[in-house]
Amino acid sequence: MHLIDLRSDTVTRPTTAMREAMMMAEVGDDVYGDDPTVNTLQEFTANLLGFEAALFTCSGTQANFVALMAHCQRGDEYIVGQQAHTYRYEGGGAAVLGSIQPQPIEFTEDGTLDLDLVASKIKPDDIHFARTRLLCLENTQNGRFLPLEYLRQARDFSRSHSLKLHLDGARVFNAAVAQDIHVSEIAHHFDSVSVCLSKGLGAPIGSVLCGSTDFITRARRWRKVAGGGMRQAGILAAAGLFSLNHNVQRLAEDHANAHLLARGLQDLPQLTVRYEDNQTNMVFVTVADEDVTGLTERLRTENIIVSPGTQMRLVTHLDITTEDVESVIDVFHDHFR
Known part of the structure; x- marks a missing residue:
């Protein structure tokens, strides 16, 4: 899995x-x-x-x-x-x-x-x-x-x-x-x-x-x-x-994936996404209280693990590919459709 x-x-x-x-x-x-x-x-x-x-x-x-x-x-x-x-x-x-x-x-x-x-x-x-x-x-x-x-x-x-x-x-x-x-x-x-x-x-x-x-x-x-x-x-x-x-220079891939993730989630009105110019491999997402449980459970059914809460920190790393990020974006969009 x-x-x-x-x-x-x-x-x-x-x-x-x-x-x-x-x-x-x-x-x-x-x-x-x-x-x-x-x-x-x-x-x-x-x-x-x-x-x-x-x-x-x-x-x-x-x-x-x-x-x-x-x-x-x-x-x-x-x-x-x-x-x-x-x-x-x-x-x-x-x-x-x-x-x-x-x-x-x-x-x-x-x-x-x-x-x-x-x-x-x-x-x-x-x-x-x-x-x-x-x-x-x-x-x-x-x-x-x-x-x-x-x-x-x-x-x-x-x-x-x-x-x-x-x-x-x-x-x-x-x-x-x-x-x-x-x-x-x-x-x-x-x-x-x-x-x-x-x-x-x-x-x-x-x-x-x-x-x-x-x-x-x-x-x-x-x-x-x-x-x-x-x-x-x-x-x-x-x-x-x-x-x-x-593994030092490849950190740029994590930063690029975090940027991709932030851009992919920014157009969802149910989320507030924070990814600033000096950000590296972390995307911060604010979720309404009533959406936290449902979103977390939906992500888990798709084999996506996050730290649950109204303030979610999504971290990219060497085990996260660009295809993984695209899948995460798709699941978020599908959930809030």
């Missing part, structure tokens, strides 16, 4: 070629630092993004958590978007396990954080307040890539306020491909960047955190504390290497 799964780009499955690379991977013990495939992945990713070092982690959540722990100490604070993954969707790990206080603020319409608003949230050097140490951005944010000029402004702002700057770059390659630039043009603005391998790049597991050598040394310790010290992890790292070598 062919399923068209639009819930997320995390649902991708390894290709035959990726599975073969995993099967043939040379392995060691990564806790001892002698898994050659993990080491190759870390060196490759660090060089690709323009950093001194990198660390392979179990997940994006773990990569962001150890980044926060490496940048901040107990009683410190990081400023972050209200809907950002590092604040809203990672279990509050920095606060729960690290005693690091988040200061969330609303995103603007284009997915950026207003730097004047950020400035107003930086705490004075006073014993009454947590110490503001870090600004976290997200690229892409709800599928929207951040403009390079804004990244330059955020870098200069952070330096002028003595803040470190971290990027949750789970989909940073989507941002780079959409702007037709090398990923290092985004990454070099930041003190640290996390990259997810298991979303649009198609690996089954894992993220890579990049930064300076000293920063990664601190992050490695926190990865161990968080239970992320894996052993023969080269089997997983091989999938990550394969994804970085074969």
Whole structure:
């Protein structure tokens, strides 16, 4: 049965070629630092993004958590978007396990954080307040890539306020491909960047955190504390290497399919479709309350899976073809006929 799964780009499955690379991977013990495939992945990713070092982690959540722990100490604070993954969707790990206080603020319409608003949230050097140490951005944010000029402004702002700057770059390659630039043009603005391998790049597991050598040394310790010290992890790292070598430029196909999907649904009066100029592989659809259940059930009968709700996020990825998108459009139109 062919399923068209639009819930997320995390649902991708390894290709035959990726599975073969995993099967043939040379392995060691990564806790001892002698898994050659993990080491190759870390060196490759660090060089690709323009950093001194990198660390392979179990997940994006773990990569962001150890980044926060490496940048901040107990009683410190990081400023972050209200809907950002590092604040809203990672279990509050920095606060729960690290005693690091988040200061969330609303995103603007284009997915950026207003730097004047950020400035107003930086705490004075006073014993009454947590110490503001870090600004976290997200690229892409709800599928929207951040403009390079804004990244330059955020870098200069952070330096002028003595803040470190971290990027949750789970989909940073989507941002780079959409702007037709090398990923290092985004990454070099930041003190640290996390990259997810298991979303649009198609690996089954894992993220890579990049930064300076000293920063990664601190992050490695926190990865161990968080239970992320894996052993023969080269089997997983091989999938990550394969994804970085074969699946980056093809992200443009996902963006084209998302654009096709948005155009195909925009003329339905029962839907409000949001797909902006800086969107990549996500289409957001607003459905009336009374239509949600019927639409979701109809889609499922056609082997189309979505996350149900009045606000639907439809995500294209390497397991979604142009023909799949055309089928989805046809089902939507037929349902609302």
